[in-house]
Amino acid sequence: MLAAISSNLKISDLFKGDLQLTSPPNIYFELQRTIENPDKSISDVGFIIEQDNALSIRMLKIVNSAFFGLPVPIASIKRAVSVIGVKALQNMVLATVVIEKFSSLPGGLLSIHDFWARSLRCALLSKEISIYRHNKHDLDAMFICGLLHDIGQLVFYRRIPELARQIGLLVEASCDDEIETENKILGFNHYQAGAELASLWRLPEIITATISQHNHPEPTSMFADAASIISSANYLCKMGTDTSNTSILFNDIPADILSNIIDEVDTQFEAVFKLFYSV
Secondary structure (H helix, E strand, O other), X not given: OOXXXXXXXXXXXXXXXXXXXHOOOHHHHHHHHHHHOOOOOHHHHHHHHHOOHHHHHHHHHHHOOOOOOOOOOOOOHHHHHHHHOHHHHHHHHHHHHHHHHXXXXXXXXXXXXXXXXXXXXXXXXXXXXXXXXXXXXXHHHXXXXXXXXXXXXXXXXXXXXXXXXXXXXXXXXXXXXXXXXXXXXXXXXXXXXXXXXXXXXXXXHHHXXXXXXXXXXXXXXXXXXXHHHHHHHHHHHHHOOOOOOOOOOOOOOOHHHHHHHHHHHHHHHHHHHHHHOOO
16 A cells, blocks of 8 residues: 555645745734834734734734733723734734634645634643743743644645645554655655755744654754643644643643643633634
8 A cells, every 4th residue: 555655745845936935924924023123013913913904903803812811901902002012913923924824724634623722722822831831932832832733734635635645544544653654655754854944934933843743853953842732732633632641741741730631621612713714
């Protein structure tokens, strides 16, 4: 079976001739340039987002949702920037534009709704676990890392849909490890492809690193702890409500605390999923 669907592809082949895929989310970098410009202000950051009415509305809904849990409603983008900070809002913009970029795939080979639901749950868990562990990395960055950890799967289904479908069917039928199967057939896996995309988009190093190290965090990497958290959160997502075998990954989190974290994520998820995934 493996021989029948083996491939001579290279990772770089996935990104040839697809400008829509390889083009970075421009508004994210427009915000970045404005944030780094000492002559620009919060008003300038707000102005960029306000030029896109649909994005502005979505940002205000997210800011006023359970995701941030603010005590007083926010009525304007400029006010949102001053309350939650420019980096937090920039990351929320990145999340929404990436989800929109990958809002559909040909042939119904993969449920995009289910993919982003799993990814958002992983993102929320990553953030909550980071809060508990007093992780040194920015919490909003951890959220984005959790959201995009499987982005390489969407690259596969977009660029090599038939191979991706066959790999998925093989893993489902044999219960073999997904990454090992991808490596055998393609010579690389979707985490490597996702890291390559993040690099092409020039996203922050923590995003590229946590994707590339998702399956094997590098102990000496400055992002090893972040990668470990994202990987553990993803594992917890796959376990569903069964937390009986999580003691090894979460040996520093008491069972009752972990249960509370899961409950908090469930509450946040129900409140915010439709805001991020509105297509």
